[in-house]
Amino acid sequence: MATEVKSLNEECGIFGVWNDPEAAKRTYFGLHSLQHRGQEGAGIVVRQENGQLLGHKGMGLLADVFSRPEALDTLVGTSAIGHVRYGTAGSHGIENIQPLLFHYLDGDVAMAHNGNLTNAVSSRRVLEKSGATFQSNSDTEVLMHLIQRQKEATFVERLKASLNQIKGGFAYLILTKDALYAALDPNGFRPLSIGQLENGSFVVASETCALDVVGARFVQDVKPGQLVQIDDNGMSITNYTNQTQLAVCSMEYIYFARPDSNIYGVNVHLARQRMGYQLAKENPIDVDIVVGVPNSSLSAASGVALALNVPNEMGLIKNQYSSRTFIQPTQELREQGVKMKLSALKAVVDGKNVALVDDSIVRGTTSKYIVKMLKTAGAKSVHLMISSPPLKYPCFYGIDIEHTRELMAANHSVEEMRAMIGADSLHFLSLPGLIKAIDLKHNAPNEGLCVAYFDGNYPTPLYDYAADFEAPKTADERVLSATVEMEEV
Template identity: 80%
Template sequence: MATELKSLNEECGVFGVWNDDQAAQRTYFGLHSLQHRGQEGAGIVVKTDEDRLIGHKGLGLLADVFDRPESIDELQGRSAIGHVRYGTAGSRGIENIQPLLFHYLKEDVALAHNGNLTNAVSMREKLEADGAIFQSNSDTEVLMHLIQRQPQAQFVDRLKASLRQIKGGFAYLILTKDALYAALDPNGFRPLVVGQLESGSYIVASETCALDVVGAKFVRDVQPGELIQIDDSGYHVMQYTTETQLAICSMEYIYFARPDSDIYGVNVHMARQEMGRQVALENPIDADIVVGVPNSSLSAASGVAQQLGVPDEMGLIKNQYSSRTFIQPTQELREQGVKMKLSAVRAVVAGKKVALVDDSIVRGTTSQYIVRMLKAAGAKEVHLLIASPPLKYPCFYGIDIEHTRELMAANYTVEEMRDQIGADSLHFLSLPGLIKAIGLKQDAPNEGLCVAYFSGDYPTALYDYEAGFEAPKTADDHVLAASANQPTTI
């Protein structure tokens, strides 16, 4: 069954804490601030005073998984890792909800992962041929089987050796009785940061917004190819490989990350605002007002308004209480889903030439509906400005775009897209404009950004995808008869 994509979805968010008397509760609050990174499932694992690992996980939003006070209260321990999931590799089954927990003869190990491995299928085939038995169909589990097969005596040495064997985009948190480990892939595709509480306890999280929520101060970004070990003596930075080059996912700045997060020293809101200024500078259209598509495009809209010198108006209202719009079988139902989420403010847009700002175009269905909605509300003209370049190429590092057939810009010219969407004009931010707007200024290609979705220039080999292996299944390629709506204690 082919996946029908309506919007971009990123894989996961991770959070961990070491030596904190409120470990489970703090992990819950940290994950809540990362809920935008995944809404399909959540889980928390804690290390008890007896050095056992216990956890709770389930399908749905974090508040649904931990809907009973005892769900958190039962997780007694001073160290924890947690995870919110959007599934790209693997299905929506409960067995794929993380952290994954492994009970071995000598110790327990828990594992949480954000990203996508590009050699997961071939590695799994080799591991199964050697006798490995997988409890999930998520690519996350590959690392744990590799660790168990390394000859080194120390866990950290086995972990380093295993990290050198996996490819793709990954940010791992691993919890044992002795330490919390954080590892980032050699290109740093996914963000990962370290913070510290006033008590001295250390935090690791996908974004700095999670540090702010739990009252931790920012210590450092985890760098490409780093393995960080946090234990009772503090935190220790190791390099498991020296073959590194920063290529942080540009979609983190465009769409995924929260506006109040900083990634490698660049504030996400400020970057989006500059993207808006840049697209307006490159395309100085005639407009009366600027309207941003809530919520991820509001920062870019403010930049467009500043550059054009016209008011930034609230011409679209988002229903903050609408449920997620899942894939619908008909165009009519898809449009109804958009209508549940957005409505136009007639008093604002009627009779106006509207500069409509959005962060990206994937399939174009939402853009088409919004333009039609604004015109039905009386907008004189609607000029659509996209604060990123045309999205033309698949992503293999943790975003659920595997096929160009899902991408409008890969199949139509800009003029054909404009015609289908129904806008009076359509303008995209240029690739140089995007790189300039984010302004990482790293000594690396594209100033340290991965822009493969726009250019087709992938910063790594694609391994299984190039070798003809079947790509990891997206969530909607699986039909699981699960009793899965019920949280499961692990």
């Protein structure tokens, strides 16, 4: 998976189904297709015949969590929600693995969340002062406590009131004895789609690839500010707010989503291919071959090769069975970790001028190792082409980068980055080029895309994160910083 090679992660995928006799198994297959969105933990909760909810969750990959057949076989029910997690908010313990399950006198509630709340800390502080007791330290649980404290008569009314109190990026699935609910934040940062099975049952998933896997026909995307209710009477959609403005995360198209998914009508593979094509048109370099970094950059590499009119070669081989490397205390071991996952194909790159295509540069360490690997294999020159603009700003809506000090482009010029990485040249896609390539055609700023990671213009207030926000260093600040470091040495 792409997350094994890079150090940029999105925190989860969600899947839900209502009124399906194979609910748990259907959810398992749906989650399996969303495994790229999170490998830290997984869980499934079903609604049993008596209306009570029953769940199973654990640490690790979905197949590990449900490695024993009885773990899935005991989840008997006709409706279910599931979750695969990569944590951005909260610790990495079992208590934060979702769906979170709550038992109340008036019925059970299960909740799964994709995204990150920007006012979770302050909201939790207020809730705890009023007597709320949290079972996890995940921001997901904040919504449940808000629901319990609303005065409205019905669950739907309490849910709508609570959704208006949370801020940031969120796609929620909520299961009760009476219904399955899906809710999207007012900006639609995270994707969420609805499908329908041949038996008439509705399913909801983070990506359309999960709908395809379970045999569901795509019905529609959940739109910003919408609350979807699915029950025995069918599906109904209302708005919990009219203060909406589409700003879907551009990194979904660049890196996170599977190539066979469609987000707001745009196919991810074709968008990435257009990014590569536009990148090469903006930077028409002279090379012999194009090599994409597996797997998320292969679509962009095909676009670069098309624009440059040179062969698109498999110059890097990925070991599909390599494990994630968590502890790499020395440079030698870090390089070994990359070699476990990627190897250069000497017969392809030896003596060639190579255009190496990747989707983004986060900290730059992996790029450095890959460039070195290609040159060791005999590449005459390596020209690094990035199919997105420089990542200069942190994300607060569900990506695990919250500090500019983690971002290479926030602290160094392009030429400094090139020298540090060891590439013969370094090229990025322009921001207008990115927006043009995705081609969302939506009447909104940046055509309905969130591109804050590149320009620092966040679509919402940052709330709890505002005090921690660091702007990238200016050129003068970089020079001053380097001078101070030299004096200290």
